Amino acid sequence: MPTIKKPNQHFDAVLWTGNGPSSQTITGLNFQPDLVWVKNRSSTRKHNAYDSVRGTSKRLVPDDSAAEDTVAGVTAFNSNGFTVGDEGDVNANTLTFVGWTWKAGGSSTTVNTSGSISSNVSVNATAGFSIVSYTGNSTSGATIGHGLSATPKFVMIKGRSNAYAWIGQHASLGNTGAIFWSTNDAFTVNSVYWNNTSANSSVVTLGNTVSVNESGQTFVAYCWAEVEGFSRFGSYTGNGSTDGPFQYTGFEPRFIMIKRTNASGSWVIFDAARNTNNVTNNTLYPDLVNAEESGVMLIDFVSNGFKLRSSTVNEINASGSTYVYMAFAESPFKYSNAR
Secondary structure (H helix, E strand, C coil): CCCCCCHHHCEEEEEEECCCCCCEEECCCCCCCCEEEEEECCCCCCCEEEECCCCCCEEECCCCCCCCEECCCEEEEECCEEEECCCHHHHCCCCEEEEEEECCCCCCCEEECCCCECEEEEEECCCCEEEEEEECCCCCCCEEECCCCCCEEEEEEEECCCCCCCEEEEHHHCCCEEECCCCCCCCEECCCCCCCCCCCCCEEECCCCHHHHCCCCEEEEEEEECCCCCEEEEEEECCCCCCCCEEECCEEEEEEEEEECCCCCCCEEEECCCCCCCCEEEEECCCCCCCCEEEEEEEEEECCEEEECCCCCHHHHCCCCEEEEEEEEEEEHHHCCCC
16 A cells, blocks of 8 residues: 555646746645746746745756855745746746646754754655755764654755755765766765765765865755655666666656666656646656657556656666666556546
């Protein structure tokens, strides 16, 4: 029996068409979101990320290393959705948009003293997601509490007040280096990111690099633990065939993001909001401003995982290349049907 019977009470993807310079309220969610990641589908505009811990209109850009700025982007987190303002990246007139949304613990945060650096956390332990804010101290081996009471499988950190890359730790890659949302770089080995120490059920360990722990600078960390039947953070090796690898997730996916790790290659996002049937082939790229592409990268969402269908695309299925992914459920396998 899955812990989460209705995944759309904790994660979902929604679509809308912009009406700027007006604002509009996006509805249709079954929860009040705490992280909203928006991408324009029909033109080359930036990715935008907003969360309830940093506050409305406080933007970070996944495809860029820029510091946080204030724009009329997501201007409210509502009980069944969110409101977007007149910022073109989220609401340009007649353009189409997708929003990927996660529920944490709301805008009210709890002080967490499990780490050597005190942190403020908004936690949804049921769904394995927390938002963590903290101030760096430039000390190798410093730790921050994440509040999940489970080991995060994927952590992504961004400096709010400095202009350095997004830094990620994925459990399938270990603790000796990092991957980056804002670039297409391969997995980069360097102890300055995580002090060669994996996250555990209480804390994330930091190195002394300015990207995750510059003294006096503020940071946000998004932490995901794996929940059976709801989320999966795994890896696979490509085979360069249209009969590509099958990855068991234990659920029918709603969202999948894939990254090649042994060589450079853009991140790729698929979701069931933009493709309601197989083959799933509408793609967006977290490290690029590119508009949505269709028909280049092919994948099937099935009742218990996903199947690669592209033979010549390095980003998702090059022969012998290694990949990591994060995936969230449309429906647990117990209740899912074929598409």
